[in-house]
Amino acid sequence: MSLIKSISGIRGTIGGKTGDNLTPLDIVKFSAAYGTWLKQSSDKENLKVVIGRDARISGKMLQELCINTLTGLGIDVVNLELSTTPTVEIAVPMENADGGIILTASHNPKQWNALKLLNNKGEFLNAEEGAKILEIAESENFDFAEVDELGSIINKDNYIDKHIDQVLKLKLVEPQKIKQANFKVVVDGVNSTGGIAIPALLKKLGVAVTELYCEPNGHFPHNPEPLKEHLTDICNLVKEKNADFGIVVDPDVDRLAFIDEKGEMFGEEYTLVACADYVLSKTSGNTVSNLSSSRALRDVTEKHGGTYQVSAVGEVNVVQLMKDTNAIIGGEGNGGIIYPEAHYGRDSLVGVALFLSHLAERKISVSALRKEYPSYFMSKNKIALTPDLDVDGILKAMEEKYANEETSTIDGVKIDFPENWVHLRKSNTEPIIRIYTEAKSRQEADKLAQDMIEEIKAVIA
Numbered sequence: 001m002s003l004i005k006s007i008s009g010i011r012g013t014i015g016g017k018t019g020d021n022l023t024p025l026d027i028v029k030f031s032a033a034y035g036t037w038l039k040q041s042s043d044k045e046n047l048k049v050v051i052g053r054d055a056r057i058s059g060k061m062l063q064e065l066c067i068n069t070l071t072g073l074g075i076d077v078v079n080l081e082l083s084t085t086p087t088v089e090i091a092v093p094m095e096n097a098d099g100g101i102i103l104t105a106s107h108n109p110k111q112w113n114a115l116k117l118l119n120n121k122g123e124f125l126n127a128e129e130g131a132k133i134l135e136i137a138e139s140e141n142f143d144f145a146e147v148d149e150l151g152s153i154i155n156k157d158n159y160i161d162k163h164i165d166q167v168l169k170l171k172l173v174e175p176q177k178i179k180q181a182n183f184k185v186v187v188d189g190v191n192s193t194g195g196i197a198i199p200a201l202l203k204k205l206g207v208a209v210t211e212l213y214c215e216p217n218g219h220f221p222h223n224p225e226p227l228k229e230h231l232t233d234i235c236n237l238v239k240e241k242n243a244d245f246g247i248v249v250d251p252d253v254d255r256l257a258f259i260d261e262k263g264e265m266f267g268e269e270y271t272l273v274a275c276a277d278y279v280l281s282k283t284s285g286n287t288v289s290n291l292s293s294s295r296a297l298r299d300v301t302e303k304h305g306g307t308y309q310v311s312a313v314g315e316v317n318v319v320q321l322m323k324d325t326n327a328i329i330g331g332e333g334n335g336g337i338i339y340p341e342a343h344y345g346r347d348s349l350v351g352v353a354l355f356l357s358h359l360a361e362r363k364i365s366v367s368a369l370r371k372e373y374p375s376y377f378m379s380k381n382k383i384a385l386t387p388d389l390d391v392d393g394i395l396k397a398m399e400e401k402y403a404n405e406e407t408s409t410i411d412g413v414k415i416d417f418p419e420n421w422v423h424l425r426k427s428n429t430e431p432i433i434r435i436y437t438e439a440k441s442r443q444e445a446d447k448l449a450q451d452m453i454e455e456i457k458a459v460i461a
Contacts, residue, residue, distance in 0.1 A: 005130075006429070010022070010030045013112055027115070029140065032140075033136040035069065035075050037129070037136055039075075047099075048076045048095065048098055049077055050095055051077055051088075052079075052091070055251065056251065062113055073142070074151050080156060082157075083160065085252040085254040086253065086346065088100050090163055092120065097120065099119055099120055104252035105251075107224050107255060108429065109224065110219070110224075117130070124315055124319070126316055126320075160193075163349060164349065166342065167353050168353070172341070173354065173357050183359070185209055185245060185246065185247055186238050186241055186246040188247070188248045190213055190222070190248075192216055197348075197349060198352060199211055207356070231265070238261065238263050239263040244366065249348045256271050256352065258271060261367060262367055266370055267370065269296065272331045272336070273297050275337050276300055284306065285327065286301070286308065286327045287306060287307075287330050288318055289332060290311050290312065290411075291310055291408060291423050291425075292434070293310075294376050294378060299373075299374045314411075315345070318331065318332060319344045322340065323344070377440070377441055379436070381449045381453060382433065382435065389460065391433060395426075419440060419444075420438055421437065
């Protein structure tokens, strides 16, 4: 398994040989490269970096290696310990820090971990900045501090509480209405830090919480990607507890999915749609999502008189287009909510609070809310990569085959047919080609996906 070095950070599996996996030496090298880049990019004498981690088994090891590498460069570190991705993102500007590192492999299984790198705004680095860090890592041109100039470590383990307080102060969040609604909710925290943050937020809002897999021990009880096939337990428990709905987050709490009161998926794509519907009903404005996201966001945006635009996949790409178009809400169809009133990062705590406010105001069930939105169905598939596969050649062949259709090549190849679409792209986070399709029925979406997979296999052959 090769290390994956991309716009989403440095990601790999724990153990194995240096350079092939995410080993202790690789962690030190890339931490040193990031710290060196910060020093080269700043004219400040004293630099500060915020570090937080999800509950992965390897997280403590990564944390200590990163912290000691940065202090070895003479950089001070604010250590948040167990945290969430959006919590680290808000902590960077709150601490007046020069950057941040989140130690998480997001939705990947437990053998994976990663370094996700932030700038001084608490936002992900762009492609140019990431390339510079990889160049420094390759050269290993590091200049460590002398003994009297080593950095210091400041431990702060209360940032999840600060994050919750910030969410509760958002003007469109309605704590009183939520309390009066007397919601009962089941939470699946996949035994990571969502099991700390989401129940704590809900309890502050007066919501009765049933916790499922909320012990942050890093032993994921199911595949941590919040897809229907992985969520049988919470679907059953929502019905058993007669709950109003269920909440599912991934290990670093930047992806959010809901289960309705019948134990059915609300649809990960519709997390953003519902939150955007609520925000747009209160504030006029525009929205942004990526090429792999549902058309439903476009439909809801236009219903409210706004303009919808689409970016390449990757949070940094969505954020940049949101800034360029003054979008008031955006995100990704994987359940990632970006609400600039809070910060420019995917944030499940913000998403939960907006969704609860929407429900409390509408006074309808989650299943009834879902029926109000355009009905699209998505199929998400993948093809594993091998070293001999020419991914660019495959995508080029598919583009040429469908040259008479409406296509986009800003990120892989997206083919827009009149009634459905398919998006083919190489993943930033796994050694796979992703095949996403959307249509007006489950059968049509699945068939389109399988047809595309067969066509790709024919190109490979």
